[in-house]
Amino acid sequence: MQTQRTPLVSTTLGTNRELVSFHFGTPGAGEKVYVQASLHADETPAMLTAWQLKRRLATLEAEGRLRGEVVLVPVANPVGLSQHVFGQFLGRFEANSGHNFNRSFPMPAAEALIARVGTAWTGDAQTNTRLLQRAVREMLAESVATNEFESLRLTLVTLAADADVVLDLHCSLEATMHLYTSPASWPDVEPLARYIGANGVLLATDSGGQSFDEIHTLLWNEVRALLGTTPLAAPNIAVTLEHRGQRDVSYDAAQQDADAIVEFLVRRGVIEGEARALPPLLHPATPLAGxxxxxxxxxxxxxxxxxxxxxxxxxxxxxxxxxxxxxxxxxxxxxxxxxxxxxxxxxxxxxxxxxxxxxxxxxxxxxxxxxx
CATH class of the missing domain: 2.40.50.100 (RNA polymerase II/Efflux pump adaptor protein, barrel-sandwich hybrid domain)
Known part of the structure; x- marks a missing residue:
């Protein structure tokens, strides 16, 4: 496990924050999976699940069972964690701007990315996928954040930009276990929904908020439409997992959810082993618009x-x-x-x-x- 500490732009004199990410496995050895928790800082069940997942990944790596790369950010919002008013969390909205931490995420424009690749596009879908991911990384590296909020968002997007699978762990106010994903991602996400016991699956290609998970799939949709017959590999998989409600914080639930994510990664071949049989899907996926x-x-x-x-x-x-x-x-x-x-x-x-x-x-x- 490698620990990476990325300094954020300081808000004012005498203050400094950083984003801490943990890197497991070997880049390029297989699929890259990006997992972050508690982008809305007051959604603490996700953070505990990420902690349990971190412990599992450390063990699996020590056993030599990782066949890909996993980047884990257990505390995706140190800015929001610092926002308390009279003892109450303000973890959903950034206090200085009023912006929701999980809306309007920036991504390079599809047209600019296609131009960045230029004449290097090929007839091979996998090669084109890597070309596109490299172009995204390069353009994000050229971006300059002017404040702490922008630097947090840019750091998170940069860590996830070339991932094949993006898992964004959240929770709701009072809720059952459920998830949000796109129709294109759903066939690949369904095993995770089964393992984790999702009591609801909500599908939308574009929910209108430019949330963290959607910006990745939307970008690929736009590039694919502009490229026409030039092939790209399957769209990268992105999902928001809602780990019940804010008060549903327990070791048992967090361990259950972390184990489900591990089973999902075993099934994808990111972790070596034999995944257990798929449990039944509790309810069919339904449109978010419904x-x-x-x-x-x-x-x-x-x-x-x-x-x-x-x-x-x-x-x-x-x-x-x-x-x-x-x-x-x-x-x-x-x-x-x-x-x-x-x-x-x-x-x-x-x-x-x-x-x-x-x-x-x-x-x-x-x-x-x-x-x-």
């Missing part, structure tokens, strides 16, 4: 009528809003058959507050599909 987004119709005390992770039928009650001044009780029901995969953690809601989501088979939403 998930029903609940908002509070009024202010009041929230009483959930459905448990997180439950499979609901259209018309089932999801939650009540209780107004203790007027005695009004407003019940919200679902229009979808699907999994109640995440919900709000605070039990008081203002009118219009986001309250939770139920997956659905039929796509009906358009535009930006993810929240702030």
């Amino acid at each position: 998930s029903e987004q609940f908002v509070a119709p009024a202010a009041g005390v929230v009483v959930y009528r459905a448990n997180v992770g439950a499979f609901l039928k259209a018309g089932d009650p999801v939650f009540d809003i209780v107004d203790p001044l007027t005695d009004a009780v407003t019940t919200v029901t679902t229009k979808n058959d699907g999994v109640f995969y995440m919900r709000r953690a605070i039990r008081f809601a203002y009118a219009g507050a986001p309250m939770g989501r139920v997956s659905g088979e039929r796509a009906f939403r358009t535009g930006v599909l993810i929240g702030a």
